[in-house]
Amino acid sequence: MAYADDLLELAQHLANLEPTNPRQASLRRAVSTAYYALFHLLISEATLNWGRSELRSELGRVFEHGKMKHASVEKRSELNAHFGKNPPPSPELVISHHLHTVADTFIQVQQKRNDADYDTGKEWTRTDVLTQIDAVSAAFESWKAIRDEPVAQGYLVSLLGKRQRSE
Amino acid sequence: MRDNEVVYIAKAFAQQAQLDEAVNAVKQTLGPDVLRLRYTLGQDWSGESAIFFRIVLSDRASRRDQLLNATNQIATAIVERLQPLEQWGVLPYFNFRSQSEQAILQEEAWA
16 A cells, blocks of 8 residues: 555645645645545555466556546445445455445545546635545545455455446 | 436436525535535536535634644535435535635635
């Protein structure tokens, strides 16, 4: 996770680069970097399951932003439906909340990254940027809490996209 | 060539007056730290129907030690009470700024 952790640290640094009157460039790069921190965290965790370490980088390039978003939207919807049934407190429920945090944060910050990189008309504020960075930090913590759980590993596989197999 | 494909329009776009009412009703439940709640309908980066909320927070809730908790609570409350995707067919996205920041920027879209 070293690269992902470094990116998150860099995002925080960029967001606080100018104590007053932050430059839009700094804020935009902070948002984009925070997204890539989470993006690379999830990919590195997924590819860790590949036994041949020399091929993990290549495998990581198979992941696509759109498919990862779609999988995260599906997971978040599934978990929201589950929470709506008011399930009793349990270790499984705690895991579900952590996974919801990861999936939801991925969706939110991915859109922010797109805005930061391409929507030059948008005026960023430090509050909005720190909201994203804090959310990514929380997603990192949630992921660390559940990374070995089957449901978390299943989520990683889903990030590759739906199965498409023709006869 | 004829195209008979059914075009799906999210309920949020088709029934904007009702959506306005629903958002205003949710706003009333969010507490004093939510000073403004505005929204725009559109598409997200991948072309999916989306609702983009713009929320002005009190300076108290915008403090660094309060920010994550405050924004999580607000976003969760809006999602639970409005159910943007399940009831209105749009993915929710949240944008926050502080009262002080809005006072400086004076953006009409956030006022």
